Amino acid sequence: MAPSSKKHRQQLTRSGSRQDRLTAYLREAGLRPTRQRMALAALLFDQGDRHVTAESLYSEALESGVKVSLATVYNALHTFTSKGILREISIDSSRSYFDTNVEEHHHFYFEKSGTLEDIDQSQIRLTRLPKTPGGLKISRVDVVIRVDG
Amino acid sequence: MAPSSKKHRQQLTRSGSRQDRLTAYLREAGLRPTRQRMALAALLFDQGDRHVTAESLYSEALESGVKVSLATVYNALHTFTSKGILREISIDSSRSYFDTNVEEHHHFYFEKSGTLEDIDQSQIRLTRLPKTPGGLKISRVDVVIRVDG
DNA sequence: CAAGCAGTTTAGAATTATTCTAATGTTAGG
DNA sequence: CCTAACATTAGAATAATTCTAAACTGCTTG
Numbered sequence: 440m441a442p443s444s445k446k447h448r449q450q451l452t453r454s455g456s457r458q459d460r461l462t463a464y465l466r467e468a469g470l471r472p473t474r475q476r477m478a479l480a481a482l483l484f485d486q487g488d489r490h491v492t493a494e495s496l497y498s499e500a501l502e503s504g505v506k507v508s509l510a511t512v513y514n515a516l517h518t519f520t521s522k523g524i525l526r527e528i529s530i531d532s533s534r535s536y537f538d539t540n541v542e543e544h545h546h547f548y549f550e551k552s553g554t555l556e557d558i559d560q561s562q563i564r565l566t567r568l569p570k571t572p573g574g575l576k577i578s579r580v581d582v583v584i585r586v587d588g
Numbered sequence: 589m590a591p592s593s594k595k596h597r598q599q600l601t602r603s604g605s606r607q608d609r610l611t612a613y614l615r616e617a618g619l620r621p622t623r624q625r626m627a628l629a630a631l632l633f634d635q636g637d638r639h640v641t642a643e644s645l646y647s648e649a650l651e652s653g654v655k656v657s658l659a660t661v662y663n664a665l666h667t668f669t670s671k672g673i674l675r676e677i678s679i680d681s682s683r684s685y686f687d688t689n690v691e692e693h694h695h696f697y698f699e700k701s702g703t704l705e706d707i708d709q710s711q712i713r714l715t716r717l718p719k720t721p722g723g724l725k726i727s728r729v730d731v732v733i734r735v736d737g
Numbered sequence: 738c739a740a741g742c743a744g745t746t747t748a749g750a751a752t753t754a755t756t757c758t759a760a761t762g763t764t765a766g767g
Numbered sequence: 768c769c770t771a772a773c774a775t776t777a778g779a780a781t782a783a784t785t786c787t788a789a790a791c792t793g794c795t796t797g
Contacts, residue, residue, distance in 0.1 A: 471763090474763085474775095475775070476774085494754085509755090510757090527681075532676075532783085547720065563716060565713070565714055569707055569712065571733070572696065575698075576735065582714070582731050584729050585727045585728045585730070586725065586727060587725045587726075620743095620793060621793085622744090622793070623792085624746070642784080660746055662784065
């Protein structure tokens with residue numbers, strides 16, 4: 440027997456510190472916590488660091504019974520990125536990844552599987568960066584180590 | 589008055605150390621020096637280090653009166669890359685660049701203009717690379733410094 | 738140097754990834 | 768509750784790239 444929608448909502452709210460945390464997270468980023476965003480945020484942020492593509496997240500969402508369109512997934516990923524709660528990584532012209540780790544860090548790229556793995560910033564020492572042309576400000580430094588496997 | 593085809597060919601051959609060099613270059617790479625490849629190779633390799641996209645090279649070819657199709661440009665770029673005389677760089681999911689500099693080196697990426705500039709390997713000191721997972725072999729390390737200009 | 742085959746080129750169709758559009762739905766504030 | 772601002776959606780549109788199958792050409796052989 441299915442719980443009444445009221446009871447169900449209450450359960451969600453009660454067991455909801457997770458929901459509440461996500462809501463707060465989106466709000467802090469200046470985003471309205473809509474159903475779709477909440478569902479996607481749950482998939483993204485409830486399981487440690489992740490690297491997703493629009494398609495992979497879309498599939499996951501469908502599998503877990505969340506009703507969203509692919510356009511919404513693209514929207515959410517870009518919006519999240521512009522608000523700083525995701526980071527976009529482009530390895531291959533055919534694929535753009537979104538990384539839930541927004542700290543300064545780097546990546547291993549596994550050529551065969553096409554997957555990424557984070558490398559903590561402390562694991563790589565970049566000394567002697569060259570002067571930027573015209574003294575332009577560096578907005579980001581990405582190191583990608585491609586490995587054959 | 590147009591030169592006879594024989595004379596023309598002779599001229600090309602005579603003034604042709606450039607042509608000959610390109611022919612040799614393609615041959616060494618294991619490629620047949622066809623008209624289209626020669627024309628594209630001339631555009632690519634006769635003017636120092638370059639960063640082109642398929643579209644940009646295609647435009648150049650058309651402007652300089654070379655008859656090639658876009659498909660051929662893609663073909664040539666990928667073939668050249670697989671033979672090691674070009675190097676592919678993906679900065680942005682929407683654009684793939686081909687770099688005539690195939691030495692180990694790195695890049696500045698100018699976010700506003702969407703252009704690249706080489707950074708000699710000696711200009712960056714990468715110390716303490718992390719161990720690769722499973723001891724996998726590193727096939728390449730790319731450092732991209734994005735600058736805001 | 739003619740013949741033929743493997744490797745190339747081509748136009749256009751097909752595919753893939755992503756963005757746009759405009760209509761509809763939802764959230765949050767008063 | 769009402770409403771304005773913001774989000775979502777399906778489907779069309781766009782952009783970059785790849786595929787296909789037919790025509791062509793460089794190169795080796797006879």
